[in-house]
Amino acid sequence: MGPVGLLLVVLVVLVTIPTALPQSVIQITPNKHISDSRKLGANDNLYCDSWRFSVETNDAGTWSSIPSRCVGFVQEYMSGERYASDSGVVANYSLAFGEAVKLGGDGKDAWVFDIDETLLSNLPYYEAHGFGSETFNEKYFDEWVDLAEAPAIPASLNLYKGLQRLGFKIFLLTGRSEFQRNATVKNLLYSGFNYWERLLLRGPSDKGKLATVYKSEKRLELIDQGYRIHGSSGDQWSDLLGFAVARRSFKLPNPMYYIA
Numbered sequence: 625m626g627p628v629g630l631l632l633v634v635l636v637v638l639v640t641i642p643t644a645l646p647q648s649v650i651q652i653t654p655n656k657h658i659s660d661s662r663k664l665g666a667n668d669n670l671y672c673d674s675w676r677f678s679v680e681t682n683d684a685g686t687w688s689s690i691p692s693r694c695v696g697f698v699q700e701y702m703s704g705e706r707y708a709s710d711s712g713v714v715a716n717y718s719l720a721f722g723e724a725v726k727l728g729g730d731g732k733d734a735w736v737f738d739i740d741e742t743l744l745s746n747l748p749y750y751e752a753h754g755f756g757s758e759t760f761n762e763k764y765f766d767e768w769v770d771l772a773e774a775p776a777i778p779a780s781l782n783l784y785k786g787l788q789r790l791g792f793k794i795f796l797l798t799g800r801s802e803f804q805r806n807a808t809v810k811n812l813l814y815s816g817f818n819y820w821e822r823l824l825l826r827g828p829s830d831k832g833k834l835a836t837v838y839k840s841e842k843r844l845e846l847i848d849q850g851y852r853i854h855g856s857s858g859d860q861w862s863d864l865l866g867f868a869v870a871r872r873s874f875k876l877p878n879p880m881y882y883i884a
């Protein structure tokens with residue numbers, strides 16, 4: 625086979641690989657630019673992987689939308705097997721920690737879960753909104769919440785049930801507001817979550833508070849009520865940092881948005 629034949633074979637393979645590949649690779653046209661676009665794609669991939677490291681570790685601090693060159697990367701990360709794998713490994717470490725906790729047997733051993741991108745996935749919404757590249761639109765997002773059809777993150781559902789079997793009391797602490805309580809309960813039940821101890825949403829007095837402050841205050845209330853918060857799971861650092869922090873905090877991946 626000559627070089628032209630080989631190139632054709634490569635192209636046919638590239639075009640027929642399923643959509644898990646980044647857009648930049650799928651959309652290449654069979655012309656002389658092929659090597660250029662592939663090199664650019666590789667550079668984006670490398671950069672965006674480093675960018676993802678910095679946002680997950682909070683090195684990046686506050687950010688409002690994903691870099692435009694990383695839309696394809698985030699799409700592939702979220703829709704492909706990497707997000708499922710990363711959240712699966714986090715869930716496994718979380719459960720291993722939970723299994724090692726010696727429970728008090730007094731019903732005061734607690735685990736705190738955030739909801740969005742921790743138990744429920746809003747990926748269907750973000751698929752329709754540029755994977756975090758569009759400015760956040762509260763009205764559209766609230767309409768999506770009202771539908772109450774966000775699917776469970778499978779690894780988190782497994783963790784949730786595992787912790788319940790171990791005897792932890794589950795507290796759901798979300799940045800969603802009280803007016804979204806019914807839709808949130810409906811969605812949680814629809815996705816397989818049940819028997820939580822309490823669902824804590826932002827009330828009127830929590831309006832405008834930074835998530836870190838609001839969530840810390842709520843955890844402090846639980847501690848004041850005698851609960852021991854062994855573990856806390858969240859996709860945002862603001863779910864986990866502040867005061868009254870859990871003994872162990874577990875950060876889930878989220879390269880789509882940042883909440884201070």
Ligand SMILES: *[C@@H]1O[C@H](CO)[C@@H](O)[C@H](O)[C@H]1NC(C)=O
Pocket residue numbers: 708709712713716
């Ligand atoms: C998590 O643990 C389960 C049970 O040990 C295992 O089957 C699964 O492969 C693990 N998941 C990951 C992503 O490592």
Ligand SMILES: *[C@@H]1O[C@H](CO)[C@@H](O)[C@H](O)[C@H]1NC(C)=O
Pocket residue numbers: 803806
């Ligand atoms: C929420 O559900 C409860 C019980 O089903 C109902 O009484 C209440 O009116 C609902 N609240 C809203 C805001 O829809």
Ligand SMILES: [Mg+2]
Pocket residue numbers: 738739740741742858859860
């Ligand atoms: Mg969240």
